[in-house]
Amino acid sequence: MTDKNFDIYFDLGSSKIRASAFKKDSSENFTIENECLSNLNLKKLNLLNAEHVIEKSILQIEKKIDEYIDDINLLVDSADVLSIGLSVLKKNENKKINKEEIQYLIQSAKQQVLRSNTDYSILHIIVTNYKINNIDYVFLPTDINECNQFSIDIIFICFPKELIKNFEELFNKKDVSIKQILFSSYVKSLNYKDQLGFYNESAFIDIGYEKTSIIYFKKQNFYFFHILPVGGHHITKDISKVLNIDLIKAEEAKLNFDKDNDFLKKNGLSLEIIKKIIFARIEEILEISTKFISRHEKSNDLDQLRLVLMGEGSKILSNKYRQDISIANDIDLFDETPLDICESGLKVIKGQSKQEVVIVPKKIEKKGFFEKLFHFFK
DSSP states (O other): OOOOSEEEEEEEOSSEEEEEEEETTSSOEEEEEEEOOOBOSGGGOBOHHHHHHHHHHHHHHHHHHTSOOOEEEEEEOOTTOEEEEEEEEEEEEEEOOOHHHHHHHHHHHHHHHHHHOTTEEEEEEEEEEEEETTEEESSOOSOOOOEEEEEEEEEEEEEEHHHHHHHHHHHHTTTOEEEEEEEHHHHHHHHHHHHHOOOSEEEEEEEOSSOEEEEEEETTEEEEEEEESOOHHHHHHHHHHHHTOOHHHHHHHHHHTTTOHHHHHHTTOOHHHHHHHHHHHHHHHHHHHHHHHHHHHTOSOOTTEEEEEESGGGTTOOGGGGGGSOOSSEEEEOOOOHHHHHHHHHHHHTTOOSSEEOOOOGGGTTSOHHHHHHHHTO
């Protein structure tokens, strides 16, 4: 097999499939986007449309880069994603902490998660806190020579094996293998927070088809994420119910209320009523999100919290409507592009997050302990 000149990233969403090719050692890239309705939830899984659109997308990218695609990295999202937090403690007898001990603790926690959740695979391992001599650190300090005991707080982002199997089969039919699967809401928020600049507290609200992801950062460092069982499709159903129209027309009204008033007039629909329906549901999502953050942080003082709306569900709004949303916090609408989304995956693979532990790839799993350790902390 000849060496490839491009790294390929696919984003499999509920309404669209996006793909980007990034040329190695160059800024050159190519991106495509195709409409595709899919249901990525395990109980309602429907990938019938995706098979054809993936084949189409592969051919489009291959034509642009003039080489065959053998493997990809895949960004996915689903209401079935699982967040597991663990805190592990070790007594250290006033010795200096070494990386082997950290490696051992994280691997032990990883095995505990896998034993307790046999139907899931781990996509991301994120260290959110080190407590050394009762002092908290986001990153492991190197200048502490004596430590009586220390603990590590870890978040594992897990994905159902059954879904992963379906995605792998989908691409294998096109003779393409999946190198790594990434949780798209998480990797997007890492990328966008760096683009938006420093905020003491920020929460990225990724409004999808039937779910909303909350990804919370404190001082630019990841702290947790949470899934709400409500998304853009619920807005469509609200419009359908209130205006007594079918879901297809309600979806069109939702997508066109800010762009095509002729469509609304022709169908006898009120712009003001549709705006009220949309804003009411989005305000509910934001209110639930801030209440969850408040409970998690055990604080009602969220005046400095910045909310960033992203995802297909937020695209029905534009920044001119920020003042119409009745919530006290600072709100931004991040108008993400297909390139932004795929590039988020690329940056995480290349080590953008200093908090994330690199999962040892299968190709070096059989190597010795110290070879793994070097990779682990690269």
